Amino acid sequence: xxxxxxxxxxxxAAAMAKGLEDAGHESQMAEDGLAGLNAARxxxxxxxxxxxxxxxxxxxxxxxxxxxxxxxxxxLFLSALGxxxxxxxxxxxxGDDYLVKPYAFAELIAxxxxxxxxxxxxxxxxxxxxxxxxxxLIGRTVHRAGTEIDLQPREFQLLEFLMRHANQxxxxxxxxxxxxxxxxxxxTNVIDVHISRLRSKIDKGFPRAMLxxxxxxxxxxxx
Amino acid sequence: MRLxxxxxxxxxxxxxxxxxxxxxxxxxxxxxxYVATAGEVNRQADTEVQRELxxxxxxxxxxxxDELNRAIIERAAGEKPFLYLLMKEDGETISGNIAETPVxxxxxxxxxxxxxxxxxxxxxNVVRRSAWGRQVKFDQGELLFVGTDVGEAxxxxxxxxxxxxxxxxxxxxxxxxxxxxxSRNVSRSMAGLNAVVAEVEKGDLHARARVRGVGDxxxxxxxxxxxxxxxxxxxxxxxxxxxxxxxxDLRSPLTRLRARLEAALIEVDRGEIDPTQALEQALEDADxxxxxxxxxLAISRLQAAGAxxxxxxDPADLGxxxxxxxxxxxxxxxxxxxxxxARGLSMRGNREFLAQALSNLLDNAIKYTPEGGAxxxxxxxxxxxxxxxxxxxxxxxxxxxxxARVVQRFVRLDNSRNQPGVGLGLSLVAAVAEAHGGRLELAxxxxxxxxxxxxxxxxxxxxxxx
Numbered sequence: 001x002x003x004x005x006x007x008x009x010x011x012x013a014a015a016m017a018k019g020l021e022d023a024g025h026e027s028q029m030a031e032d033g034l035a036g037l038n039a040a041r042x043x044x045x046x047x048x049x050x051x052x053x054x055x056x057x058x059x060x061x062x063x064x065x066x067x068x069x070x071x072x073x074x075x076l077f078l079s080a081l082g083x084x085x086x087x088x089x090x091x092x093x094x095g096d097d098y099l100v101k102p103y104a105f106a107e108l109i110a111x112x113x114x115x116x117x118x119x120x121x122x123x124x125x126x127x128x129x130x131x132x133x134x135x136x137l138i139g140r141t142v143h144r145a146g147t148e149i150d151l152q153p154r155e156f157q158l159l160e161f162l163m164r165h166a167n168q169x170x171x172x173x174x175x176x177x178x179x180x181x182x183x184x185x186x187x188t189n190v191i192d193v194h195i196s197r198l199r200s201k202i203d204k205g206f207p208r209a210m211l212x213x214x215x216x217x218x219x220x221x222x223x
Numbered sequence: 224m225r226l227x228x229x230x231x232x233x234x235x236x237x238x239x240x241x242x243x244x245x246x247x248x249x250x251x252x253x254x255x256x257y258v259a260t261a262g263e264v265n266r267q268a269d270t271e272v273q274r275e276l277x278x279x280x281x282x283x284x285x286x287x288x289d290e291l292n293r294a295i296i297e298r299a300a301g302e303k304p305f306l307y308l309l310m311k312e313d314g315e316t317i318s319g320n321i322a323e324t325p326v327x328x329x330x331x332x333x334x335x336x337x338x339x340x341x342x343x344x345x346x347x348n349v350v351r352r353s354a355w356g357r358q359v360k361f362d363q364g365e366l367l368f369v370g371t372d373v374g375e376a377x378x379x380x381x382x383x384x385x386x387x388x389x390x391x392x393x394x395x396x397x398x399x400x401x402x403x404x405x406s407r408n409v410s411r412s413m414a415g416l417n418a419v420v421a422e423v424e425k426g427d428l429h430a431r432a433r434v435r436g437v438g439d440x441x442x443x444x445x446x447x448x449x450x451x452x453x454x455x456x457x458x459x460x461x462x463x464x465x466x467x468x469x470x471x472d473l474r475s476p477l478t479r480l481r482a483r484l485e486a487a488l489i490e491v492d493r494g495e496i497d498p499t500q501a502l503e504q505a506l507e508d509a510d511x512x513x514x515x516x517x518x519x520l521a522i523s524r525l526q527a528a529g530a531x532x533x534x535x536x537d538p539a540d541l542g543x544x545x546x547x548x549x550x551x552x553x554x555x556x557x558x559x560x561x562x563x564x565a566r567g568l569s570m571r572g573n574r575e576f577l578a579q580a581l582s583n584l585l586d587n588a589i590k591y592t593p594e595g596g597a598x599x600x601x602x603x604x605x606x607x608x609x610x611x612x613x614x615x616x617x618x619x620x621x622x623x624x625x626x627a628r629v630v631q632r633f634v635r636l637d638n639s640r641n642q643p644g645v646g647l648g649l650s651l652v653a654a655v656a657e658a659h660g661g662r663l664e665l666a667x668x669x670x671x672x673x674x675x676x677x678x679x680x681x682x683x684x685x686x687x688x689x
Contacts, residue, residue: 088532102513154547180548184579185517187586187648193551216503 001116003027004043006036006062007051007078016049019105020112033057040066045073046116049108052079052090060093067094074115078103087183106217110169130166131210131223133202135159144202154179155198162211162221171218195219234409238402242395249391257384264376265337268355275305275369276359288365292318305371306340306354312364324358324368332360340372353377412441416448428456458527473512480508518647522654530573530658535688538610539566541577542602549585549600556589559597568602570610571688572659577612580655583648584614584681591618595673604687609661613682617672620679626665652683661685 003025007013010031017027028043030036034056040048048066050059057065063075077090080101087098097111128135132145140156142149151159158179162170172191176182195211203209212220283291288309295307299320308319314329316322323329325338340354356370415433422430431452432445487501546562553560581600588598596617605611621629621636628634630653635646653663661684668678 104510180544182544182548182578183575184582185514186582188552188589190548190552190582193555194548196555197551216506 001025001046001113002044003047003049003112004030004036004039004045005049006030006033006040006054006059007049008032008054009051016105016108019109023109023113025109025112033059033062037062037065040071040073041069047112048073048075049112050075050077050095052077052086060090063094076108076111076115104171104216106169106214107171107173110171110174110217113168114165114170114174128160128163130163130221133163133210133221135163142202144206149201151198151201155194155201158194158198159202162219166221166223169214169217169220174218232406232410234406235402238398238405242398242402245398246391246395249387249394253384253387253391256387257380260380260383261377264373264380265355267376268371268373269335269357272305272355272357272369272371275371276357276367279367279369280359280361283361283367288317288361288363291365291367295319305369306356308368310366310368312366314366317365319368321368321370324366325354325356325370326358326368330366331358332366334358336370338370340370342372416441416445419448419452423452428452428459462523462527473516476508476512476515480505480512483508515647518651522647522651525576525651525654525658530576530655532573533571533659534574535569535571536574537566538568538570538602538612539564541574541581542600542612545578545581545585546600548582549589549598552585552589553598556592557594558589558592559595561597561599563599563601563603565603568604568610569688570685572685576655576658577683580652580683581612581614583652584612584683587648587681588614588616588618588679591679592616593618593673593675596675597669597672605684608687610685610687611682612685613680615668615678615680617668617675617678619675620668620677621665623667629665630663649681652681656683656685659685 001024003020005013005016005020005027007016007029008031010029013029013031017029020027028039028045030039033054036048036050036054037057040062048063050062052059054062059077059079063077066073066075074096075094077095077098078101079086079090079098090098096115099108099111126136126138128137134143135156136142137160142151142156142159158175161175161179172189173185175191175195176184176186195213199209199211203211210222212222214220279291279294282294286293292309295309295318298304299307299318304320306319306321308321308324309317310319310324310329311317312330314324321340325336325340326334327336335355335357337353337355339351341349341351343349352372352374354370355373356368358366358368360366419430419432431449434442434445434449436442483501484505487496487498487505490496491498491501542562542564546560546564550560550562585598585600592598598617599613599615601611601613601615603611603613625636629636630649649663656663664682664684666680666682668676668680670677672678
């Protein structure tokens with residue numbers, strides 16, 4: 001995957017590039033908004049990681065310009081500003097996700113990968129399949145190896161998200177944001193409890209556990 | 224000397240302005256009275272003179288100049304006489320009680336004149352008085368001037384004008400005095416407020432204006448100023464406290480982090496421990512520091528700027544979401560969880576911060592409630608119309624004397640030392656409540672339950688939307 005990092009803090013950008021490289025992605029860096037905009041126009045990137053505050057052109061201006069020109073490359077905003085208003089502003093400008101500094105690499109990589117995946121699965125399918133797990137989005141049913149699994153509505157949403165991002169790490173924060181649609185920071189790991197409930201439903205009694213815990217990152221649904 | 228500055232006050236300037244307006248109005252009024260009364264005096268005199276002329280013309284018509292001459296001599300000797308002068312065609316005097324006609328030229332056939340006449344008053348003094356008269360010419364060429372003394376009437380007009388002038392001067396003097404008094408009072412009221420502002424400018428945030436309790440606009444201003452200073456002082460205190468708190472609370476974990484890294488460096492060097500493990504521990508410590516920092520920052524921002532992005536929403540939706548999120552956690556810990564959520568209410572607020580606050584309360588409740596205990600989330604409307612979110616647990620509770628204290632930053636009660644946390648949870652909840660115009664109320668829970676108790680009942684109370 002090719003990722004463009006538009007960030008004026010070159011040390012942070014280099015560390016990020018290193019982290020992405022270790023995760024198997026190729027990245028290019030731009031030091032300011034204008035250079036970033038030009039690079040984004042020229043190159044074919046799968047995801048843009050854009051800092052909010054930069055010299056020449058700020059992140060929001062870069063993304064607004066790209067969107068006006070019809071460029072729909074997924075954008076992950078990075079910002080030291082953690083307030084809700086900033087997040088809303090970033091998403092309104094055409095950003096697809098928002099990450100507050102300082103962040104964990106695992107979080108960054110999980111979100112970047114989730115963004116690129118979103119574009120790949122552009123087609124509308126009514127059935128999701130991961131390994132022997134099958135989800136019927138219309139009938140709201142889930143089967144594993146032919147056995148029906150009974151899920152609560154929220155468990156269904158949680159599994160749907162995991163299936164859409166199968167074989168990718170997803171973090172607890174991402175789950176709270178995308179499944180529950182809250183952006184706060186719980187003191188305890190409430191998400192873990194929900195995951196373990198789901199796990200007991202989809203993995204119990206099957207020879208192989210699909211829902212894996214990724215140390216220091218979150219969870220991964222493996223095919 | 225205070226006087227010069229007194230002259231610069233707004234009250235005094237307004238007084239001057241009004242006095243100037245009054246003086247102009249009074250002058251116009253005087254001028255009008257003068258013109259009106261003086262004109263009336265002359266008009267009346269003219270009427271009398273004309274009547275006398277008509278009467279004398281009749282005499283002339285019947286008896287000619289001789290009869291007229293006799294009539295004039297007769298009438299001039301009468302009481303309160305007119306002024307007469309009968310002349311030949313060339314202006315030579317025939318008879319009369321004035322020496323010469325005031326009309327110019329003397330032989331004018333038809334003329335009117337206002338003039339002054341020298342007269343002898345009853346005491347024998349010679350006085351000059353105003354007079355008014357007309358001159359006519361008869362068929363045979365004789366000229367007759369008849370005038371009348373208007374001095375007395377004029378005198379009254381002049382006296383009237385003088386009286387009004389005097390009153391005007393009196394009003395202006397009184398007005399000036401009153402204005403000075405007024406502006407001195409105003410200055411005195413303002414001086415108190417200005418002194419407070421000067422004190423604050425010098426850096427003393429404790430200075431407060433005196434509210435006299437009269438309820439006038441100065442009291443209102445003083446009250447407003449004091450309220451502003453109270454808030455400013457609280458904010459400054461909060462900021463200073465936040466700074467101290469960050470410094471204090473970050474110092475120990477940062478020191479720990481540093482020590483751990485230093486020790487790890489030595490141990491890894493000697494091949495005693497796995498570098499990955501040391502780094503993971505360091506990372507965890509760093510995350511802890513960041514979490515504390517974020518919480519302190521969030522509290523300070525809420526206190527300084529209030530809650531951003533407030534929207535009207537149904538508190539039941541928030542309650543249901545959070546209940547669903549935490550129900551599993553309770554079940555996991557064998558705590559009985561119940562949610563009682565009233566529908567159809569409406570409030571205004573920032574959904575994220577309120578979710579964070581409720582989550583903190585539930586985190587606390589679950590943390591302190593032992594296995595087999597109970598936690599309850601309730602969303603309802605109070606009789607007063609306020610919206611209440613409450614979380615009740617059956618943990619040990621908080622003693623009444625400690626309730627105010629646990630809300631403060633970094634305060635951890637002794638029995639919570641062995642629990643995770645830094646002591647910012649309830650501070651953040653209270654800050655969220657205040658940022659929405661609400662409050663956090665802590666009370667005793669349901670009492671003894673399954674060997675634990677009395678529990679804690681934490682309620683977030685908000686005004687309803689609209």
